[in-house]
Amino acid sequence: MTRRVLGRIAASLVVLWVVATGTYGLVALAPGDASSRIADPRLPAAARERWRRDFGLDRPLPARYLGWLAATLRGDLDVSWQHRRPVAGLLAEALPPTVLLTSLGLLVETLGGLAIAVVQAMRPRSRLDRWLGAASLLGYAAPPFAVGLGLVWLFSYALGWLPPSHMLSPAGQGGWAHGRDLAAHLVLPVATIGLTGMGALARYTRGSLVEERSQGYVLAALARGCSRRRALLAHALPNAALPLVTVLGLSLPFLVSGSLLVEVVFAWPGMGQLLFQAALARDIPLLMAGTLVGTAAVVLGNVLADLAAWWLDPRVRP
Amino acid sequence: MVARPAGAAVRGSAVRWPPLARRSALALAVVAALAVVGPLLCQPPDAISDPAATALLAPGSRRLVLTLADGTTLAAEQAVQVGGDWEIRRLGKLRAVPGGDVRGVESRRYWLGTDALGRDVLARLLWGGRVSLALGLLALAVSTLLGAAVGLAASWVGGAVDATLMRLADAVLAVPMLVLVLLLTALLRPSLGVLAVVIGLGSWMGVARLMRAQVQALKQRDFVLGLRAIGASPARILLRHIVPNTLAPLGQDAALRLGDLILIESSLSFLGFGVQPPAASWGSLLADGQAALGSGWWLVVFPGCLLAATVLAAALLAEGLQERLRHLR
DSSP states (O other): HHHHHHHHHHHHHHHHHHHHHHHHHHHSSSSSOOHHHOOOOTOHHHHHHHHHHHHTTTOOOOOOOOHHHHHTTTTTTOTTTTTTEEEEEEHHHHHHHHOOOOOOOHHHHHHHHHHHHHHHHTTTTSHHHHHHHHHHHHHHHHHHHHHHHHHHIIIIIIIIOOSSSSOOSSSOHHHHHHHHHHHHHHHHHHHHHHHHHHHHHHHHHHHHHHHHHHHHHHHHHHTTTTOOHHHIIIIHHHHHHHHHHHHHHTTHHHHHHHHHHHHHTOOOOHHHHHHHHHHTTTTTHHHHHHHOOOOOOOOHHHHHHHHHHHHHGGGGGG | OOOOOOOOOOSOOOOOOHHHHHHHHHHHHHHHHHHHHHHSSSOTTTTSSSSHHHTOOOTEOOOOOOOTTTTTTEEEEEEEEEETTTEEEETEEEEOOOGGGGGEEEEETTTTOOOOTTTTHHHHHHHHHHHHHHHHHHHHHHHHHHHHHHHHHHHHHHHHHHHHHHHHHHHHSSOOHHHHHHHHHHHHHOOOHHHHHHHHTOOOOOOOOOOHHHHHHHTHHHHHHHHHHOOOHHHHIIIIIHHHHHHHHHHHHHHHHHHHOOOOOOOHHTTTTOOOTTSOHHHHHHHOOOTTTOOHHHHHHHHHHHHHHHHHHHHHHHHHHHHHHHOOO
């Protein structure tokens, strides 16, 4: 078991290394180097050469690559061209808002998806089941930014209940008012992530719930005098929800991409917003670091999902 | 003649399409037909007449457009001919236009309203649909061909090539798609064609895995053994007998991904990295809608619904295909 866990972690480190190398390779192979992207184009040739030497661009590619890899391993992620500040510091500032937003979004998505699936599986093929099925398909198909814009139009412009963007109101508040302000700003982005994510989850869980319902152990529970609701919630649901851990782990890349769009729609000051601005400014060091951090989050999530699945379900243990 | 695995049904079987899949296929066909034919039926959205008087009209509004002798146009809420001259109401104000100046009067209905620059939303939707669908299909072709080639190479050569290609697929799969595409667009600043390639480069991994699994399963089947025994060359077995048998699952997977790729293209265009103005796709229409959200709901609702409906139809069609394939087995 320990060997398998270590093997799994080693495999994910290999994935990270491949992504880091691939990213570096892409940037190195793209037309033009840093001197043509950030140095003033009117710079005389001699000055440009000196500039390239100062930034180490005259060294051969393998030497530059190894130097970059060593620096990245030390946590030195280079300096952002756009902000003229170390990338690591920028990322560290943007991480907490994103973690707050995505974890709440994931929570809403999971709970909502499970609730819809349970309601559907209580009476499969009923009218309610079909309607909820159609609604979850719609949630799966709707683009997150369109859903976000729709919610902003309804709740911020038409009804005026909730703030349309940003994380906090400009006027600083302390104590409880601060928390209330943050919560009000969180509602719409979290709802957007939750609504667009719960559809796929509900469809998946409904399928496995309906399958579990026909298993012998559910019949045994019913024969023992268990109510239908209890048989479904206490017996079938835990078994049906087990593969969900893996599904959630696999859906992480979409969560990162989706929350990027949501952050842009709601001007949320997180990683997605930072990377979006970096792409606008062609800030390559920041984008490279963002790619690595996003990948690391996905890889870490997948490892945790695998470990959780092994811990929860002895049958899938290696 | 293609060797078929035992149990596979022959063409023209009696298995019916699920009704939902039929309807979504129909809906997709309608959207595609609108995108192809629609732009021919309406004026290009950039032909704006009198932007000040046609900006942000609600859906269903009607305007009278007067073409003047000097070629400029005037849009009016009302126009009456008094004697030889025209009396028009423009932006709520009455104004007289000498009859000699007016070359033509035309009544125009904006069924889905206009945007902040006075462009007809319906026309923009139709023209934008062309771009969205074309880019989605192009990206689909790129990712399917690339993925199929990688999967085929991995499963047929095997060994180190297989391991390397599949680790590569794992690695690319772990990078959040939108982040990868943002990095690529920042490096390349792509044109429309390159944009499709960039999206394809970020989405071939699933196809490669599917293709590899299919070929490996088919390689074990008896009909391959039989072909070997009668002396068919490996290339012939692969191209004439194995590849045709992978087309059905590959097609179903492609249908499922079409919606995703249209979504990715529209996400990029929404962020401003895709189609550049004045060209538009559904994604960039939504970005325009965000800018004018307080003043016109129709700028968000129509492109959003059309985009969601298209993606939904593609997903339902894929599901129908899946069900049908399962029945055929």
